[in-house]
Every structure is written in structure tokens, then in C-alpha cells.
Amino acid sequence: MRKLIYALLLVGSAPAAAEEIGECRFDRDTLTFAGTPLEQATCLLRKIKLMGEKEAQKVPKVIVHLMTDAPPPSEAMKQAALAAFPQPYRDYAVLHANDPVSKTDAGVPLQYFVIHDTSEPFYGNEPFPKNLNMDWKVNAFDSYVDKTFANAPVAHIFLNRVGQIWPGHEFAEPWRATKLESRVVGPTARGRFVHIETVQPRRFLPGATNRGATYGPKPGFTPEQYRMLAALYVYVSARAGRWLIPAQHNTVDAGIKDAHDDPQNFEMKRFGKEIEKLVKAR
Numbered sequence: 001m002r003k004l005i006y007a008l009l010l011v012g013s014a015p016a017a018a019e020e021i022g023e024c025r026f027d028r029d030t031l032t033f034a035g036t037p038l039e040q041a042t043c044l045l046r047k048i049k050l051m052g053e054k055e056a057q058k059v060p061k062v063i064v065h066l067m068t069d070a071p072p073p074s075e076a077m078k079q080a081a082l083a084a085f086p087q088p089y090r091d092y093a094v095l096h097a098n099d100p101v102s103k104t105d106a107g108v109p110l111q112y113f114v115i116h117d118t119s120e121p122f123y124g125n126e127p128f129p130k131n132l133n134m135d136w137k138v139n140a141f142d143s144y145v146d147k148t149f150a151n152a153p154v155a156h157i158f159l160n161r162v163g164q165i166w167p168g169h170e171f172a173e174p175w176r177a178t179k180l181e182s183r184v185v186g187p188t189a190r191g192r193f194v195h196i197e198t199v200q201p202r203r204f205l206p207g208a209t210n211r212g213a214t215y216g217p218k219p220g221f222t223p224e225q226y227r228m229l230a231a232l233y234v235y236v237s238a239r240a241g242r243w244l245i246p247a248q249h250n251t252v253d254a255g256i257k258d259a260h261d262d263p264q265n266f267e268m269k270r271f272g273k274e275i276e277k278l279v280k281a282r
């Protein structure tokens, strides 16, 4: 009898199988995607094609190193990232350079650096502007600041095509910008992710009438945007005291209904090359 009760207790206390969310298998208890940091990055950095179709691709060598055997980010790397920033953001980043970064309400530390494209401005059936990268409307931050899209800025950072940076939320502030965080897991995930909105306009695919069927320009991003994405990644990782796992909006939400398809035309190799330059700093 005692044996039987013991057996029943064991069954009763066996943990329920953890629920995994989406293609990269996010665990809502540990707030972590499945696998080692490198396995997570490999899933989260898949190439995102039109309409959010995914394709496996090689993780840049430097990111493999950072996800496996690299020492934590150094002060010299943080300084190199700060030096890369344009003003006035540089002064702002210097001001917060030794502040802690976000964590969840339960104290789970920041872990994921999520790259987005704004999918704005939206041109519908109109052509993209001729001088896209220098276009004032494309590069203006107004709509991200003035409640056009939401009551509060939708991301931590907005990065335009000339490399200017506008901080919507300081990296210390827990903030959400994916369906995984806002619709599926909820507030307990807030603080685990930082979000970078990288300006890229969109227009309808031929014959399309809804925003789920759009495309961006090629190349998708400018050299300045890759340079700043890398600097932001090194800077916030240095503040966190360890290498964050890079991710993309679409792959974070992959498998969740109505997942956005951003970032489009993102060249992982170029992101890697820019990180490489910064992590050489001693």
C-alpha cells in the first residue's frame, strides 16, 4: 500500500511536459528557445523570404564564435561600439553605458536581440522613391514618435537608412514587440528581448491588396544600417555582460498565426562582417 501511495505521489508530482511555442520552440517556463545558444541562433537567423517563407542559412563565423567559446564582451568592445554611434545618440548611449539592461518581473535576464524592419513608409502601388536611402520621408522618425502607430514607441530603437538612431525605450526598460511576447506568453516574457526597428519601406506585391503581401527594396538595408545594428548588438551585449542571441521578428513568431515577415532582404553575412570589426577591439 505504501508503495502504491508513493507511486501515485510520483505520478502526481511529475512535471507536465513543457509547452513549446513556434518553430524555434520557445519554452514559456524558462523563456528560452530550444537548444544551445548556437542552435537557437541557427533557427532564429534563418533567411526570411517573401511572405515569411524561411530558408536555412549559414550563421556567420563570428556569431558562431560568440555563441560558443567567446569570452564575454569587453570594455574595449563596448567603447568601440559607442565610438561608432552618431550623435546625438552617442551621448545618450554613453550616459547609460553602465546601467543594467532589462530583465523580466521574475528576474530572468535579457537574452535576445531582435532585428525588425519597419515595413514603413508604405507605398501601396506607388513606386519606391528614386533616391530611397536619402529620401526625407523614408528617413523621418516622426511617425514612430508621434503615436501614428501606437501610444508608445513600438521598439527600443529606430534606425534609419542614413544610420541615425532614435531610442524609443532605453534598453533597461522591459518592452515587447512580437506576438510571442504580447499575445502568447504575455507580460512574464517582457524584459527577455530587446527590439531594433530598422527602416525599410514596403509596397504591394503585384496584384496584392493587403499588407500581408508586400515586398521591400533590394538591397534591403544600407551599409550604415548594418554598421549600426552591429554596434547596437555589441553595446547592449556588453551592458548585459554576455553575448545576446541575435534573432529576427519573423523567426521569433514563426508558427504563430499572422506572424510578420520582417526583416526582408536581410544579409546575415554583412551583419556578421560589421560585428567582426567591433569584436576585434582590445
Ligand SMILES: [Zn+2]
Pocket (backbone or CB within 6 Å): 115, 116, 117, 249, 260, 262
Ligand atoms: Zn517587426
